[in-house]
Amino acid sequence: MLLAAIHMENLTKSYDGKIIALNRLNLDIPQGGIFGFLGPNGAGKTTTVKLLTGLLKPTEGVCTVFDMSPQEKPCDVHRICGVMTETARMYGQMTGRQNLQFFAQTAGMDGPESDQRADELLKSLDLWDARDRKLSEYSTGMTQRLSLARSLVHRPGVLFLDEPTSGLDPESAQTVNAMILSLARNTGVTVFLCTHQLRYAQDLCDGYGILEKGNLLAAGDLPTLCKNIGCRIRAEFRLAPGQSPEGLQKAGEWWRTEVRDEDEMPGLVRKLIDSGHDLYEARLVKPTLEDVYFEYTERREVSK
Numbered sequence: 001m002l003l004a005a006i007h008m009e010n011l012t013k014s015y016d017g018k019i020i021a022l023n024r025l026n027l028d029i030p031q032g033g034i035f036g037f038l039g040p041n042g043a044g045k046t047t048t049v050k051l052l053t054g055l056l057k058p059t060e061g062v063c064t065v066f067d068m069s070p071q072e073k074p075c076d077v078h079r080i081c082g083v084m085t086e087t088a089r090m091y092g093q094m095t096g097r098q099n100l101q102f103f104a105q106t107a108g109m110d111g112p113e114s115d116q117r118a119d120e121l122l123k124s125l126d127l128w129d130a131r132d133r134k135l136s137e138y139s140t141g142m143t144q145r146l147s148l149a150r151s152l153v154h155r156p157g158v159l160f161l162d163e164p165t166s167g168l169d170p171e172s173a174q175t176v177n178a179m180i181l182s183l184a185r186n187t188g189v190t191v192f193l194c195t196h197q198l199r200y201a202q203d204l205c206d207g208y209g210i211l212e213k214g215n216l217l218a219a220g221d222l223p224t225l226c227k228n229i230g231c232r233i234r235a236e237f238r239l240a241p242g243q244s245p246e247g248l249q250k251a252g253e254w255w256r257t258e259v260r261d262e263d264e265m266p267g268l269v270r271k272l273i274d275s276g277h278d279l280y281e282a283r284l285v286k287p288t289l290e291d292v293y294f295e296y297t298e299r300r301e302v303s304k
């Protein structure tokens, strides 16, 4: 069996001995995956990242990053992890380039190597033109991209990202997304991405965990999450005006029905045509991550 890059077993954290911020979390994240950790404010996402990066100790349970405990081997874990959070500090009076050179040298690179690494990152995150400006003069989006560059300076194998595109304009968000995808696909970096932005997560992630009030409601890829909660695909048809096909429901100018999978579509199209309908358009509408997420969280509300 492949070694999970991140492993959590009964991982539990209570800050005050009463409120459980994280409740018996069991999760394995494979190497090279982009894992979207989803949940509302206060769900326990940041707590999980802090446990995985050794900033907190679990109340119960264990976690490992490439088989190393962040609590027992914090230095080893930090060497292979990059962390980008809103609170990651850099130096306002230094330029973007000087900040990256500094952090590269802190990670053990010599002068020329750190210059090269800083320049490489500044170019790939569209910060090259701003390289000699002080960080204190950067916009929020530029600061955020520099913060991502900082987390990547030592070429980590695991990257923890907390809302990496929340303050970014669409162009900058695209640059950051492309960088994250390329890191995972081309260099096998494992990405653990905390976010509330479900559309953004669906574009990027290949696996998800849905966390609510410290409890993991579900985990898996989108088809698995859909199947487990019973979210169906919809087959929809646009017909000539005035036609009413049997067994389909009307929604606006479309007629629709739920199907188990897309293999049912050709049969439905044939049936409509054979029964004399004029078919203008046919489409399959798959549940989005947003649909699935709300299905899980709403069912949980109902079952309380």
Ligand SMILES: Nc1ncnc2c1ncn2[C@@H]1O[C@H](COP(=O)(O)OP(=O)(O)OP(=O)(O)O)[C@@H](O)[C@H]1O
Pocket (backbone or CB within 6 Å): 015, 016, 021, 039, 040, 041, 042, 043, 044, 045, 046, 047, 048
């Ligand atoms: N230092 C702390 N002391 C006490 N309680 C804390 C502390 N840090 C977090 N908590 C509580 O733990 C729970 C989980 O918080 P956490 O910050 O992990 O959530 P989150 O999912 O990251 O939220 P957000 O999306 O707002 O960043 C919340 O109820 C929070 O109030």
